[in-house]
């Protein structure tokens with residue numbers, strides 16, 4: 314059996330046979346000592362904006378370039394009706410299970426975790442046991458692990474889509490574990506590759522032709538699709554492959570690059586004929602060429618890719634659940650959670666009622682993001698400010714005993730006045746106090762280890778990676794808790810703090826008619 318090194322060499326030789334051109338300034342390296350599998354490293358200095366390699370579209374795998382369509386071109390339209398994920402799963406299963414050693418991409422598959430199980434294993438959160446996952450408490454990433462979604466996809470594909478609709482009996486015996494491996498591979502290795510304009514036109518024309526034929530068939534033969542078919546088509550419609558202008562694709566060599574949010578130095582660009590990996594800054598001899606897998610915090614990097622950045626991701630944030638906002642306000646103002654839920658319901662009604670162009674943002678969210686950079690999402694600022702004022706007025710007026718209509722009017726007025734306040738970069742002093750209490754309460758949920766600084770050690774075990782995620786979130790909260798910094802000169806801009814009474818007096822005074830016109834102007838957060 315070829316060694317790890319030999320497999321890399323076979324892969325690199327194969328790349329040239331499929332038209333990939335590689336700069337002599339890079340090499341595919343063995344980075345197993347750093348627990349990074351393979352990666353691309355510069356063997357000579359590379360300047361900014363240099364082409365590092367180019368990949369023709371014929372070398373990538375997707376629904377328009379794969380053995381399945383070469384062998385069974387009649388399935389093309391049916392595949393295009395699936396979602397991006399579903400179609401790539403089918404395409405890869407066919408390549409791996411049916412073509413297997415005859416696949417033209419075999420030297421590529423041999424350097425991937427799906428085939429090289431001696432040197433790789435999947436570490437994404439879907440593969441973690443419940444015990445492993447418990448180390449991530451209280452991170453809200455636990456609500457997005459994705460086991461249910463993956464299982465649902467498997468149940469949709471089997472047997473209905475793969476066997477009944479596509480007639481791929483040769484893929485009948487695929488187990489849920491095999492499906493999970495392919496799904497994990499797609500999650501951590503695939504790219505959303507823009508379709509070239511020429512292909513886009515061809516696909517749209519074929520789709521139109523297909524629709525016309527379908528319509529003709531129905532009219533002439535009165536042959537209606539079965540109820541079941543109809544239901545299925547509806548389900549995938551929004552998510553259909555033809556939407557979005559890209560194909561989820563496997564891109565050999567581009568996916569050999571590891572990623573780092575701070576060391577990111579190369580990016581993939583698309584042209585009509587192919588894909589180009591280009592340096593975005595100078596890369597010194599000996600340095601690794603790093604891609605970026607979008608702006609993810611460590612929790613999401615772990616969920617999707619199975620590793621963490623040991624000193625934190627540049628895009629780290631922590632999430633504050635709405636439940637904490639509810640419990641702090643309930644405690645601080647001695648009001649029932651039912652009353653707070655009624656206010657939340659009214660806030661949702663206001664957003665819907667005042668939404669003229671469908672663009673107003675909801676402010677009652679399941680959770681609120683607080684970034685390491687000291688940015689706090691505006692919905693969070695706004696809901697705390699609104700609740701602070703409503704509950705102060707409640708102390709004077711006992712709003713909680715009012716009927717829904719009266720309560721709606723008052724909440725609406727507070728909403729509008731707080732909107733103007735926040736828009737003019739002002740907040741109240743009591744907002745500051747409540748913001749602080751909420752963040753402190755969230756911090757209490759984290760274990761002691763989360764408050765300790767990152768260590769220099771690499772984090773390889775699941776327990777170590779979970780610790781790094783908790784540190785990333787804890788530090789994000791701590792940073793945002795430095796309120797004078799958060800609301801002064803940071804990414805949020807500079808806010809002025811005013812007396813709550815001033816705003817409350819303004820709200821309580823009888824409204825002048827011209828005020829209401831001004832108040833009704835469009836709001837977007």
Ligand SMILES: C[S@@+](CC[C@H](N)C(=O)[O-])C[C@H]1O[C@@H](n2cnc3c(N)ncnc32)[C@H](O)[C@@H]1O
Pocket residue numbers: 348349350351352424425426501502568569570571572573617618619620621
């Ligand atoms: C697109 S692949 C990159 C190539 C991969 N290293 C290989 O040998 O096939 C993505 C996977 O590489 C690993 N990876 C990427 N960036 C990493 C990093 N900065 N540190 C550790 N592992 C990384 C993770 O296992 C991730 O799921």
